Amino acid sequence: MQSVFHSSSISQLIEKASKKIDRLDAQLLLAHVLKQPRAFLIAHGDEKIGKIDIWKFEKLVQKRKREIPLAYLTGHKEFFGLDFFVNTHTLIPRPDTEVMIEQVLEQITQSPDRPITYIDIGTGSGCIPIAIAQTLTDKRKQLKIFATDISRKALRVAKKNAQKHTIDITYLHGNLLEPWVHRQQYNNRTIEQFELIITANLPYLTQTQFDEEPSIQHEPHAALVADNNGLALYEELLCQMKKIITNYQLPITVFLEIDPSQTATISKMITHIFPKATIHIQKDLSGKDRVVTIIL
Ligand SMILES: C[S@@+](CC[C@H](N)C(=O)[O-])C[C@H]1O[C@@H](n2cnc3c(N)ncnc32)[C@H](O)[C@@H]1O
Numbered sequence: 522m523q524s525v526f527h528s529s530s531i532s533q534l535i536e537k538a539s540k541k542i543d544r545l546d547a548q549l550l551l552a553h554v555l556k557q558p559r560a561f562l563i564a565h566g567d568e569k570i571g572k573i574d575i576w577k578f579e580k581l582v583q584k585r586k587r588e589i590p591l592a593y594l595t596g597h598k599e600f601f602g603l604d605f606f607v608n609t610h611t612l613i614p615r616p617d618t619e620v621m622i623e624q625v626l627e628q629i630t631q632s633p634d635r636p637i638t639y640i641d642i643g644t645g646s647g648c649i650p651i652a653i654a655q656t657l658t659d660k661r662k663q664l665k666i667f668a669t670d671i672s673r674k675a676l677r678v679a680k681k682n683a684q685k686h687t688i689d690i691t692y693l694h695g696n697l698l699e700p701w702v703h704r705q706q707y708n709n710r711t712i713e714q715f716e717l718i719i720t721a722n723l724p725y726l727t728q729t730q731f732d733e734e735p736s737i738q739h740e741p742h743a744a745l746v747a748d749n750n751g752l753a754l755y756e757e758l759l760c761q762m763k764k765i766i767t768n769y770q771l772p773i774t775v776f777l778e779i780d781p782s783q784t785a786t787i788s789k790m791i792t793h794i795f796p797k798a799t800i801h802i803q804k805d806l807s808g809k810d811r812v813v814t815i816i817l
Pocket residue numbers: 611612613614615618642643644645646647648649669670671672675695696697722723724725743744745754
C-alpha cells in the first residue's frame with residue numbers, strides 16, 4: 522500500500538499526522554525520527570525528508586493512534602527537568618512524583634553534615650534517586666545511594682539512566698528492602714551509624730482503578746497495581762522496616778507516594794506498626810494528598 526505521507530515536506534507531514542493524533546505529539550515524533558529538536562521542524566517546514574524516515578514516522582503515528590504512550594515511542598521522558606530513558610518495563614515518571622523529590626531535598630539540605638544512607642524502593646527508571654542526587658551539589662558526597670526493584674528489566678533501564686547522569690547508585694534486585702538488608706548482613710555492616718532515608722513510589726492502585734483508566738493500559742501492571750486496596754506492598758515494606766530499626770540510634774525518614782484516597786488507611790497502618798511515628802501528608806500540585814512522610 523502506498524504511504525499517505527509519500528514525498529511530503531515536514532510541514533505537510535505534520536499537517537496530515539495531526540488529523541490522526543495530537544499535533545504536538547506528531548511534532549515530537551517527527552523530531553524524534555529526525556533526531557532533531559522540535560524547533561528544527563518549524564525552521565525547516567519546507568524541507569522534504571527521506572522515504573525511510575517517512576516510513577518510521579508513519580509507523581509511530583499509527584502506534585500513537587493506538588494510545589501507546591509517547592514516552593514509550595520516543596524512549597524518553599522528562600522528569601524534574603532531566604531526561605530519562607524509559608521503556609515498556611518501566612513506569613513513565615509522573616509530575617506528581619516531583620513533590621516527593623522536593624520533600625527529600627528539603628530533608629537532606631536541612632540535616633546535619635553526617636553520612637546518609639538513602640534507599641529508593643521500586644526504583645523503575647531510577648528517576649527519584651537520580652533527580653535527588655543530580656539536584657544536590659555539596660551534600661551529594663554525604664549520600665550513599667541504593668535502589669531496589671523486583672524487575673531486572675527495569676533495573677537495566679535505571680542503570681542506564683544513572684550512567685547518563687553520572688550518579689553513583691548501587692542497584693539491588695529483589696523484594697522491597699530485603700536485598701539491601703541481605704547485603705548489609707553479608708558485608709557484616711552495622712546499620713546504626715548513619716541517617717537513613719527511604720523513598721518508595723510502589724504500585725498503589727487497585728485493580729478497579731487500573732481497569733477504569735485507559736491511559737495506563739500500556740504500562741506494566743506489576744508497576745501499578747497492589748492488593749489490599751493498593752496498600753499491600755507498603756504494608757510489607759513497613760513490616761520489613763520494623764525488623765531493622767530495633768536499637769537504631771539515628772533518624773529514619775520514609776517518604777511514600779500514595780493515592781489521595783489512601784490517606785486515612787495508610788496513616789492507621791503506620792500508627793499500628795510504628796506507634797511513635799510522626800506522620801506528615803504532603804499534597805501534590807493539584808491539591809491532592811500525595812506523599813506520606815514518616816519520621817521514626
Ligand atoms: C509505580 S512504579 C514506580 C517507579 C519509579 N519509582 C517512579 O516513580 O517512576 C513501581 C515500581 O516498583 C517495582 N516493584 C513492584 N513490586 C516490587 C517489590 N515487591 N519489590 C521491589 N520493587 C517492586 C516495580 O517493578 C516498579 O518498577
